[in-house]
Structure formats: structure tokens, C-alpha cells
Amino acid sequence: MSARPKRRTFTAAEKLRILAETDRAADTGGIAAILRRQGLYSSALTDWRRQRDAGAFEALKPLKRGPTAPPATPLEAELAKARQDIARLQRRLERAEAVIELQKRMARPVGKRFLIQR
Numbered sequence: 001m002s003a004r005p006k007r008r009t010f011t012a013a014e015k016l017r018i019l020a021e022t023d024r025a026a027d028t029g030g031i032a033a034i035l036r037r038q039g040l041y042s043s044a045l046t047d048w049r050r051q052r053d054a055g056a057f058e059a060l061k062p063l064k065r066g067p068t069a070p071p072a073t074p075l076e077a078e079l080a081k082a083r084q085d086i087a088r089l090q091r092r093l094e095r096a097e098a099v100i101e102l103q104k105r106m107a108r109p110v111g112k113r114f115l116i117q118r
Helices: 012-025 031-038 042-053 074-107
Strands: none
Touching (some): 012 031, 012 042, 031 042
């Protein structure tokens, strides 16, 4: 059994090389052969062309995957923590209010008797 497959990545230079090769082959109709040989879909080629045409050679570099970087200043970190705490407390408040409302409904008298028997 083989190890878990890894996603293929291309360097900016490889992407530019493949784009140049497909641009040369556009007149002869050999783009499909290049895509098959490289194991690419035409959508990847389209994305790379858009990035190249945007004039950003840096855009052709693979993006860093994973979580975003932490906030730059301590105040931003404190603000993010405070927002998380507010959201957590808001959820707890909503649950507590729902329980209180249920308790009120159960304690209402029905005629001369209460629903809750002692």
C-alpha cells in the first residue's frame, strides 16, 4: 500500500515554462497533447494565464496554506479574544434565557392546579 498521495505543486518558473510551451503550440493545435503529457486540466492553464496577464510573477508562486497569521499588535490580539468571549457568553445567555422561559411555562397555573406536582 502506498503512502497518502500529495498534491502536485508547480514553481513559478515551471508554470511560466508550461505557459510558454502552450503559447508556442497554440498555432499547431498541440495544447491538448501538452496538457496530457503534464497531467493538467485546461482550467489550471486558464488560471495561470490570468495570473500571468495580471502582471504578477509573484502571483504564480504557490500560496501559503494553513491558518492565517496572528494579529500584528497586542491590541488586535486582545480585541480578537474579547470578541470570542462575547460570542461565547452570548450563546450561554441565549441558552439560559431558553431554560428560564421553559421554567416559566411549566410553573404557570392551569385552572387551580399547577403542572408541577410536589
